[in-house]
Amino acid sequence: MSPLSVPFSLNLVPLAPGEFAARATDLTGLLRHLADYWVHAAGDGTTDLDPGTVEALAGALGDLADQVDVACIDAAGTETGDDR
Numbered sequence: 001m002s003p004l005s006v007p008f009s010l011n012l013v014p015l016a017p018g019e020f021a022a023r024a025t026d027l028t029g030l031l032r033h034l035a036d037y038w039v040h041a042a043g044d045g046t047t048d049l050d051p052g053t054v055e056a057l058a059g060a061l062g063d064l065a066d067q068v069d070v071a072c073i074d075a076a077g078t079e080t081g082d083d084r
Contacts, residue, residue: 008033010027011026028068028069031064032062035057035059035061035062035065038057038058039055039058041054042054
């Protein structure tokens with residue numbers, strides 16, 4: 001199996017020893033980018049990744065990104081006092 005290298009960058013803010021924070025939009029963008037990269041790599045034959053497994057994993061990463069988005073929208077509404 002060939003290694004799969006995914007280029008990305010994620011800006012991290014140090015909080016405490018061993019703890020970091022990242023902007024939610026950066027995190028969700030990374031999750032979606034990784035999912036898309038896997039799908040394209042599996043589909044173009046450059047790796048021997050199983051397309052069905054990759055599709056399932058990509059879907060799970062997309063779902064996780066959606067959950068982060070929803071949690072952030074909810075938190076933003078709570079901070080502004082908006083009753084949604």
